[in-house]
Amino acid sequence: MKSLFENYGKNTPFSAIAKQLFGKKYERISRSLALCMILFTAVYGAGFRIQVSPAVLFLTAFVFSAGIMWQVLNSSQNGELFMGLFMLPFDNRKMLISYVLAFGSYTLITKTAVVFALFFALSRWGAAEIGAAVLLACAGCLGSAGLYIAAHMGKGVPGKRMDAYIFYQPPASQGKKRRTGRRGGILWYLLRYVTSNKNYLANTAGLWLIACFLPLMLGQFEGLDTLPMGFAILSMNTPICILLSCDPGLEQAVRLLPGQAVRFCGAYGLFIALVNFTESSVYLVSWQAIRGGIGCADILTAAVFAMASAAMSVFLEWRHPIRGWKIENDLWHHLRKYIVPLVMLLAGAWIGM
Amino acid sequence: MNIFTKKSDPSGEAQKLLILKNLSAWYTPEKHVLSDVSLELGSNEVVGLIGLNGAGKTTFIKTISGLLTRFQVETAVWNGRGFSFRDKAFKQARYTVFAEDRSFQYFTFREYISYAAASYGKKLPDLSELIRGFGFEAYTDVLLKELSTGNLKKAYLITAFALRPELLLLDEPVNGLDFQSTEYLYRQINGYRQYGTVLFSSHILESICLTSDRVLVLEQGRISRSFTGQEIQADRIREVLGKHEITF
Numbered sequence: 255m256k257s258l259f260e261n262y263g264k265n266t267p268f269s270a271i272a273k274q275l276f277g278k279k280y281e282r283i284s285r286s287l288a289l290c291m292i293l294f295t296a297v298y299g300a301g302f303r304i305q306v307s308p309a310v311l312f313l314t315a316f317v318f319s320a321g322i323m324w325q326v327l328n329s330s331q332n333g334e335l336f337m338g339l340f341m342l343p344f345d346n347r348k349m350l351i352s353y354v355l356a357f358g359s360y361t362l363i364t365k366t367a368v369v370f371a372l373f374f375a376l377s378r379w380g381a382a383e384i385g386a387a388v389l390l391a392c393a394g395c396l397g398s399a400g401l402y403i404a405a406h407m408g409k410g411v412p413g414k415r416m417d418a419y420i421f422y423q424p425p426a427s428q429g430k431k432r433r434t435g436r437r438g439g440i441l442w443y444l445l446r447y448v449t450s451n452k453n454y455l456a457n458t459a460g461l462w463l464i465a466c467f468l469p470l471m472l473g474q475f476e477g478l479d480t481l482p483m484g485f486a487i488l489s490m491n492t493p494i495c496i497l498l499s500c501d502p503g504l505e506q507a508v509r510l511l512p513g514q515a516v517r518f519c520g521a522y523g524l525f526i527a528l529v530n531f532t533e534s535s536v537y538l539v540s541w542q543a544i545r546g547g548i549g550c551a552d553i554l555t556a557a558v559f560a561m562a563s564a565a566m567s568v569f570l571e572w573r574h575p576i577r578g579w580k581i582e583n584d585l586w587h588h589l590r591k592y593i594v595p596l597v598m599l600l601a602g603a604w605i606g607m
Numbered sequence: 608m609n610i611f612t613k614k615s616d617p618s619g620e621a622q623k624l625l626i627l628k629n630l631s632a633w634y635t636p637e638k639h640v641l642s643d644v645s646l647e648l649g650s651n652e653v654v655g656l657i658g659l660n661g662a663g664k665t666t667f668i669k670t671i672s673g674l675l676t677r678f679q680v681e682t683a684v685w686n687g688r689g690f691s692f693r694d695k696a697f698k699q700a701r702y703t704v705f706a707e708d709r710s711f712q713y714f715t716f717r718e719y720i721s722y723a724a725a726s727y728g729k730k731l732p733d734l735s736e737l738i739r740g741f742g743f744e745a746y747t748d749v750l751l752k753e754l755s756t757g758n759l760k761k762a763y764l765i766t767a768f769a770l771r772p773e774l775l776l777l778d779e780p781v782n783g784l785d786f787q788s789t790e791y792l793y794r795q796i797n798g799y800r801q802y803g804t805v806l807f808s809s810h811i812l813e814s815i816c817l818t819s820d821r822v823l824v825l826e827q828g829r830i831s832r833s834f835t836g837q838e839i840q841a842d843r844i845r846e847v848l849g850k851h852e853i854t855f
Contacts, residue, residue: 433715433748438722446713446750507710510672511726512698 268352297375319394349418440521486598489563526564655819712752777807
């Protein structure tokens, strides 16, 4: 597959975009496929099998791929990353196709393939079902691209309906709006940071929605107090926990100023804890409405989970920030995001027993 | 009127503030960006660091700022005591302005400087003169992310001069500044001797010649030449570096 990319049009818009996404020598393709193989072998080798309906596979393939494609096309950093490419003269049609193809390949190879590896290892599938799932994943990517183009139509060169410049969205400026604050507080800073980014807000709103329905799903396990496991699941607020990794400028400044291990990390930890606790509060209210029986001990457990997961997230960001990422989406789906929820899930299961 | 009066100590008797011996730094082990750089900085002096693109100026400043981990140094002495670049006391005594910096984008300038001052444990002096000097009056309450490159540079330079650390590290401070702000910057650098030491890198010979007590030439990761006093002349330095790469 790597050689396919290398041989397809050297010095074309496609190769320029693909190199940005996959690395100079397309090294991420082989790395992603190797990860899929390892995941498949590990899960398949463990002998863990479940019956999954083809409809679930098809729906996941389509919705997951479409969601990721939408996320990568809308990344706020694309404008900066591809500014040089859009400055050069290019053929409009070629650029449109190249952009969609490159981002589609990125979604399928680095994201959807991992989900497929898990599905194919967990259940037995026929060739027709696998083929249909792959086609649906491609359709999901193309559907998202179509939706993106439709949503931005008319924002390129006036009079041109399908203009490749719709993919170049420079960072939106709110103008030089004056702020009245005088004291620089990190909590206030982080709140501004998060509320300025629609993706971050959407992710947090999504977790609130999950918190509403989580009691319905978790309540099904008999003989186990599943309440703490919900707190663990809700600690997976990825964008909030990668603020330093995705802003190298901020990380450099924070490491430069004295005393930030306490000043910055303390405030950052408190911020994550507050966000996590807000999500847990929605979950507790929902649990009380659906199942009842919430007491002071449960509220205390929620607070402890929020603080513990925040402390772990800040520790990982401070000591092991994610480096070498190509686009923002790489951060959102980095394996590190599962460490904190996994630890908290184990703690939740232990408490529940 | 000469606005760029130097008040250096040409005899070199000033107490040594920083001593580094054989500092090497690298991003990949096979290629050292800095090789056995040795340097002594006196108290209350201005030292210019000049070199072509890729000579290692930014790496040098980043290493001293404690941002790089891939380095080794034989001797590092700060105010007569051995130290590491990440020591709290050293961090408290230096501030760095980078050539390119997009940090704390969701703070306004006033919020940022307030946060930086609190981090250094310092009370802010009156900023009005610095703000007026850099022509920054209209931008003090605007988010840093909304500022242009030049105005962003001014925000960090004002912070640097307001905090008055013992050692000021400036990486290409002239880049992005307008003509008036550049002249004001030269005055600030010259006047900084009363508070501490300035080590700054630049491609612009004018900035070096008008402010520095000493000029160090960094070539291929080594300090190849140094100029002091009357030796600091654009023509002499240009000869060393080659005509085509330097702006004057």
